[in-house]
Amino acid sequence: MSLSGFQKMRRLVLALIISLAFLTLLFVASAGSSEMHEGVEVAGLILIGAGIIGRLWCTAYIGGRKAAEIVETGPYAMTRNPLYFFSSIAAAGVGAQTGxxxxxxxxxxxxxxxxxxxxxxxxxxxxxxxxxxxxxxxRRVPRFFPSIGLFQTPETVAIRPDRLYLTLKDGLMFLAAIPAFEAIEYFQTTGILTPVLHLY
Incomplete structure (x- = not known):
C-alpha cells in the first residue's frame, strides 16, 4: 500500500470509530451526578481542542514530506506517531461528551x-x-507515547497550508460529536430514547 493509502486508511479508521460510537451511545447514558456529567463534558471539550491543535502542530512539521524524508523534529522528535497520539486524545474527548x-x-x-x-x-x-x-x-524515538525530553525544533519550518486545511477538516469530525451527543442526551431526557446502560 502507498503512503497515501495509509493516510486514507487513517481517515477511514477515524470516521468508523466516531460512527460506531454514535450508534452505540444511542443506548448509553452517564450514571454520574449532573455536576459530574457537566465537568466530564468540559474536560472532554478541552481534550478535543488539544487533540485538534496537536494534529495541526504535527502537520506543520510533516505535511507532504512523510514519504520523502524522515522528519525528526518538533512532535516527531518525541514520538514517531504524534498525529495518532493526538487523535487518541481527541477521541477520549469525544467519549467524554457522554459525561x-x-x-x-x-x-x-x-x-x-x-x-x-x-x-x-x-x-x-x-x-x-x-x-x-x-x-x-x-531506536531513538518511542513509537507512540511521547518522551518530552527528546524535543528539538529547527529555527524554521516549511508549512504547506493545503495540508493544514485537510488536517483541520479531519479534526472537525471530533467537534461534530459535541452537537450529536447533546442531541442524544436531549432525546434520552425527553424519553424519545431509552438508555439501557448507565456508566460513570
Missing part, C-alpha cells in the same frame, strides 16, 4: 488500538523506504 469517564477511556484506548495496526503497516513501508536511517530513528 462518562469510563467511556472517555474506552474511546481513547480504542482509538490507540485501532491505530496500532495502521502504525505497524506504515512502519513496514517506511523501513523499506528509508532502511537503516529509519531503524536508527526507531
Amino acid at each position: 462518562s469517564i469510563l467511556l472517555a477511556l474506552v474511546f481513547g484506548i480504542g482509538c490507540m488500538l485501532a491505530f496500532h495496526f495502521v502504525i505497524l503497516r506504515e512502519e513496514t513501508f517506511l523501513r523499506g523506504q528509508f532502511n537503516a536511517a529509519y531503524e536508527e530513528y526507531c
Whole structure:
C-alpha cells in the first residue's frame, strides 16, 4: 500500500470509530451526578481542542514530506506517531461528551488500538523506504507515547497550508460529536430514547 493509502486508511479508521460510537451511545447514558456529567463534558471539550491543535502542530512539521524524508523534529522528535497520539486524545474527548469517564477511556484506548495496526503497516513501508536511517530513528524515538525530553525544533519550518486545511477538516469530525451527543442526551431526557446502560 502507498503512503497515501495509509493516510486514507487513517481517515477511514477515524470516521468508523466516531460512527460506531454514535450508534452505540444511542443506548448509553452517564450514571454520574449532573455536576459530574457537566465537568466530564468540559474536560472532554478541552481534550478535543488539544487533540485538534496537536494534529495541526504535527502537520506543520510533516505535511507532504512523510514519504520523502524522515522528519525528526518538533512532535516527531518525541514520538514517531504524534498525529495518532493526538487523535487518541481527541477521541477520549469525544467519549467524554457522554459525561462518562469510563467511556472517555474506552474511546481513547480504542482509538490507540485501532491505530496500532495502521502504525505497524506504515512502519513496514517506511523501513523499506528509508532502511537503516529509519531503524536508527526507531531506536531513538518511542513509537507512540511521547518522551518530552527528546524535543528539538529547527529555527524554521516549511508549512504547506493545503495540508493544514485537510488536517483541520479531519479534526472537525471530533467537534461534530459535541452537537450529536447533546442531541442524544436531549432525546434520552425527553424519553424519545431509552438508555439501557448507565456508566460513570
